[in-house]
Amino acid sequence: MADIRPFAAIRPAEGYADKIAALPYDVYDRKEAKAEVALHPDSFLRIDRAETQFDDSVDMYADCVYEKAKELLWGMVSEGKFVRDEAPHYYIYELVMDGRSQAGIVACASVEDYENNVIKRHENTRAEKEQDRIRHVDTCNAQTGPIFLAYRHRPELDAILHAEMMETPAVDFVAPDGITHRVWVIKDRERTEEIGRIFVGIGEIYIADGHHRAASAVRVGKKRMEANGRETEASHFLSVLFADTQLKIMDYNRVVMDLNGYTPEDFLDEIQTYYEITDRSITEIRPTKKGEVSMYLDKNWYLLNLHEKYRMSDPVEGLDVQRLQDLVLGPLLGILDPKTDARIDFVGGIRGLKELQKRCEEGAAVAFAMFPTSMEELFTVADAGRLMPPKSTWFEPKLRSGLFIHEI
Numbered sequence: 001m002a003d004i005r006p007f008a009a010i011r012p013a014e015g016y017a018d019k020i021a022a023l024p025y026d027v028y029d030r031k032e033a034k035a036e037v038a039l040h041p042d043s044f045l046r047i048d049r050a051e052t053q054f055d056d057s058v059d060m061y062a063d064c065v066y067e068k069a070k071e072l073l074w075g076m077v078s079e080g081k082f083v084r085d086e087a088p089h090y091y092i093y094e095l096v097m098d099g100r101s102q103a104g105i106v107a108c109a110s111v112e113d114y115e116n117n118v119i120k121r122h123e124n125t126r127a128e129k130e131q132d133r134i135r136h137v138d139t140c141n142a143q144t145g146p147i148f149l150a151y152r153h154r155p156e157l158d159a160i161l162h163a164e165m166m167e168t169p170a171v172d173f174v175a176p177d178g179i180t181h182r183v184w185v186i187k188d189r190e191r192t193e194e195i196g197r198i199f200v201g202i203g204e205i206y207i208a209d210g211h212h213r214a215a216s217a218v219r220v221g222k223k224r225m226e227a228n229g230r231e232t233e234a235s236h237f238l239s240v241l242f243a244d245t246q247l248k249i250m251d252y253n254r255v256v257m258d259l260n261g262y263t264p265e266d267f268l269d270e271i272q273t274y275y276e277i278t279d280r281s282i283t284e285i286r287p288t289k290k291g292e293v294s295m296y297l298d299k300n301w302y303l304l305n306l307h308e309k310y311r312m313s314d315p316v317e318g319l320d321v322q323r324l325q326d327l328v329l330g331p332l333l334g335i336l337d338p339k340t341d342a343r344i345d346f347v348g349g350i351r352g353l354k355e356l357q358k359r360c361e362e363g364a365a366v367a368f369a370m371f372p373t374s375m376e377e378l379f380t381v382a383d384a385g386r387l388m389p390p391k392s393t394w395f396e397p398k399l400r401s402g403l404f405i406h407e408i
Helices: 030-039 063-078 111-115 127-140 155-164 189-200 211-228 264-271 320-329 349-361 375-383
Strands: 010-012 082-084 090-097 100-110 147-151 171-174 180-186 205-209 236-243 252-256 275-281 292-297 300-306 344-348 366-370
Touching: 063 082, 063 127, 100 111, 100 155, 111 211, 111 236, 127 211, 147 211, 147 375, 155 180, 155 189, 180 189, 205 211, 205 375, 211 236, 252 320, 252 349, 264 292, 292 320, 292 349, 320 366, 344 349, 349 366
Parallel strands: 147 236
Antiparallel strands: 010 082, 090 100, 090 180, 100 236, 147 205, 171 180, 252 344, 252 366, 275 300, 292 300, 292 366
8 A cells, every 4th residue: 555645845936947947966976066057047956966056175065065955945935936835736747758758646655655665675775875865855844856656557547647638737848958847736636536545556666766865755754753753744755656657767888997808809709608699780789678788899889699598587687787797797807896896887878879889989998788677677676675786777857856845
């Protein structure tokens, strides 16, 4: 039983959504964030990354940074750049990228469901990354970045979304990257009650993206509930829930700086122990099915197909990214801990295969293009209580911050 509630959102005032909406805080480094805020002074990034308001000598985790985020957020509310809905609602958030639409329900998910594994995880979190968002949420007294959740699709929810989306959206703009963003406010009481009832009948919700934001929201929520001795607004956290049929996982690719002492010829010989080379070209080759990997080595693309005897049915060990790690990156290239080894880098599929070739032309030794992990693989790993390898999934398009704020 999933407890997914409506809430009274704080949202951009009319005419401000396109100016405020910002990519997630963690897609930028400090220099990039500062440049973005300089170009777009109303961008929510200046609140999510308030160190942009200070000289670089100021520690990005200093107390004054979180206080500045709070000042900026509530300053924009008082200036009328944000408005507060008077009553709780569910909302619909649609993103359209390259002609493909995905629409989800904006709501608040339960801290208790997270604790009881109704909301399932597939990644580990790092304490230092959690701590940053804990302080941000706690100081601002608001959840500002939605958690990206997924569920196995329900036709009855699809029908409600379809009916609501026939109406004129409250927000409709195209971002500079070409992605369309639309928002609807669900005001019909019967539909609102039906959405809640449908989610009660759903036994599993999955974190697709935003594990650190979720863990941080849960930590703050538990702290607030313990302090108050009762349920508070912080007992639920800001989320956007998408049916699995709405989502697309892109490839998450690997680039390695050297061949660990192998010549390209010797490395090619070694890799054929595990993979059959089924194609070779000087132009890009993309994997088209599970078990295939494309490799760029010594100015050539190779299509590799995993030998049958090395395929596995285990939810984690059978993932393409794990097979590559266990058979090639670890034993051949010496990448024993991909989370910490500086010799490996990860490139989101949104950058395309040309980015992998470019990295090799600029000094890397070899690149691997993966076939994307599927939603069903993600669900299977989470249902088994297991964790995926680092950098297994890349979701596009990215949810924008600043379109919905949940005051706690």
